[in-house]
Amino acid sequence: MIKPLRGKAAPKKSSKKSIKKAGKPQPGVRADKKGIPPVAQVKRREPLPEEIPKHPEEDPEAPARIKAILDNPSSRRSDSDIDFLASRPVRNLRIGLDYLKPELYLQNNAITSTIVVFGSTRICEPAAARRTMTTLKAALADDPGDKDLARRLAVAQRILDKSRYYDVARAFGRLVSEEAKKPGKPKCTVITGGGPGIMEAANRGAYDVGAKTVGLNISLPHEQFPNPYITPGLCFNFHYFAMRKMHFLQRAKALVAFPGGFGTFDELFEALTLVQTRKVKPIPVVLVGESYWKNAVDMDFLVKEGVIAPEDLELFWYAETAREIWDGILHWYDKSGTPLV
Template identity: 65%
Template sequence: MHPYRRDEPLPWQQPKPREQDADAPERVQAILSSDSYRQADEDTAFLRRFDTRGVRLQIDYLKPEQLLEEHGIEHTIVVFGSTRIPEPSAARQNVQRLQAALAADPGNVHLQQHLAIAERVAAKSHYYDIARAFGQRVAAALADRPDCRAVVMTGGGPGIMEAANRGAFDAGAKTVGLNITLPHEQYPNPYITPELCFRFHYFALRKLHFLLRARALVAFPGGYGTFDELFETLTLVQTRKIKPLPIVLVGREYWERAVDIDFMIAEGVIDIEDGELFWFAETAEEIWDGIQRWYAACGEPLFTSGTFD
């Protein structure tokens, strides 16, 4: 017997013929076209309803979880940073473009402001090179351990995240990006391993996956998104909701001006020990060496089982 095909069709394999009821074919077609008849897992309008949010949350978690498992990804080194800090050559080109525009219209206050900002971004563009070098450094270290299934993971966007993915890509390693659906158009950076680039609907589930396998968090200068991920992690470690892990802030000059931790301690809103949940680094080597020393001081290997419950 054929597993699917029958010699004699079953009664429901053909619609009611027009000879028996002249209006039957149109009625059947109306039923087949109805939203209610669409299979639930293929009905995107139904899946987007308010009361199916629980299902969306489940699959937003489950798809990347299963694919990461299938690819054997057990550990991640997570890198955050501004999407607005490009590679130095691009930063210089932007400055030159604005300088030319301002030369043609020297009284334009708007251009003056944008040029000043572009010059500050260009001054920070060396962090792109540091992030790229760090991605290479991690990938090279992992290449010496073929039994270790670890990768660099970022938010998948441009700027600093692109640089970290790019460094791992340069070294021939797999690298992960966790994108998020936003109201405006966006693209993942081109250095993520295609089968390891995921797009989330919910920020909460994206954050969960950032930390599920994380063995370290490296935060470069950034804005609201970087602060969001950084302080989320600091809070989880502070409250011991997750096991402590290395948290490295790259660029002391930036971070000490952007966040006054000593002021917060003096004001009594955090404890002295909460100011010791992270440390500063300036180079790719300092970041990687510091992470290794952290685990050595804890008496445990850098790569073990997951940390999130």
Template identity: 65%
Template sequence: MKKRTRHSRKREIPAPAHPHFRSTPLPWHLPKDLQDDPQALSRVETIMQSPGYRQADEDPDFLKRYETRGVRLQIDYLKPELLLEEHRVGHTIVAFGSTRIPEPAAARRRVEKLEQEVAEHPRDKGLARQLEIARRLEAKSRYYEVAREFGRLVGNAGTGPEDCRLILITGGGPGIMEAANRGSYDVGAKSAGLNITLPHEQFPNPYITPELCFRFHYFAIRKMHFLLRAKALVAFPGGFGTLDELFEALTLIQTRKIAPLPVVLVGRSSGGRPWMWTFWWTRE
């Protein structure tokens, strides 16, 4: 008969019981018996429904408190950072621009619709004002195609659709940002979008790679992600948001808080064609 060794005896020690699948429940798996206290179950239900009983990371009211702002700032930064790393996004080309500049066909339809309404109501000053704005936007709609072509150029910079070493990144909204993301989408390349929570509902444009579309609560964290991997910044005609992002980047470059990078301004018109002005800061 084979002699049992110390090692073989150790392997015969049974594993601990499973914490959930048990023949005999643990004391905390069942509420107090109603025969001992008829009110016990209702008291337990009240306790479990109390906000204080919620697990901290599953309690939105707690996470939205003033005192937890530091935690919100951390996770607002961390989630996009981890996902960008998982997709091996190394560098980005940032494109800013107006959300109000539509593609030319949509701009033309808007003008024609308003022209018809103005013809039917010639004394309506509100309609006349809308038509004036629509015509200005139609004139600027050529920049939609410029931004779309730019998106194609960035998208073709890699070795294929799965190559995320260099991708285009925008604010994720409509207008110029949509056009730039759409250009990358046209050539099968991935691109990112950084949405922001606003008082009114905001929808991402449909051409962003789904797993690279993020929504931020804090503008500061969103701006940080715009520039963390940026190798160039291209600003098309836009409003306050575009100017805010542009001057933020210029200030960081001037004060050497970030490495110098080219900044391209698209928008000088000559003969109806868009030109590009480039500002380049060196390390000197």
């Protein structure tokens, strides 16, 4: 046994008992045999000081002051503050979100190639158009001198005449979607503005054969509803027309425009301008209903006036039936040397 040096105190031996005592955790913490405390839980056993509001006994006015602070919009978390998110300075962030949400949903649903269908919300299916005609005829019979009723009846007759385009749009949506299910055929998804009329018909055709189909709605001052044939999870409500238009064209392999009004003209001519200027690569643009379009827009007149070039007339063509539309698109891609996928 080694003896301690003289004149110096010998170090005390550390017993196992004293080591355990030194490593003993604080009260309330149950350690395991190795002295390691349990994993911290999400909910604390004791609240932090900031979790407890100041007691009224310390300051009777404290609760009212705290309420005033929390009621003020500045205390709201920014991503939960609707008024803040809707304010003008945050517009740049809203634009990004308006684009991003649909983009993520489309990616998750493997939507890569689309056929865009535009057309009037007012061109309904033939049965609905006939019901409107019957109602207006009865009303006019009761009041033959009502000029407004006479005008509305004449318009209803024109809508009934054009209601055949509802059937064409539905047949086209069905045809595109059926082809997409076949091996080696183009895997295109029908996409519309999500509203009634022609858009409903195209979505409905895809729905008829159990295919996915997309609707891009736009937020408007009045209440509106999507048509019931859009695939749940693929109906989007945009704040900005610009973001909606971007999504229309981002995956578009063709654009099919049925007879329509301002909205149809807006989407059609923006697409034609982008292709004309080669801001986007050329894609097939089909105008359905040659007589309607030639009466609505005199393209030859625009060429004669020198405001568009003769070659701009090559950016689109006319068709009448679902099969003509689809075969024309396939032929366009065949001639372009780039397969439709």
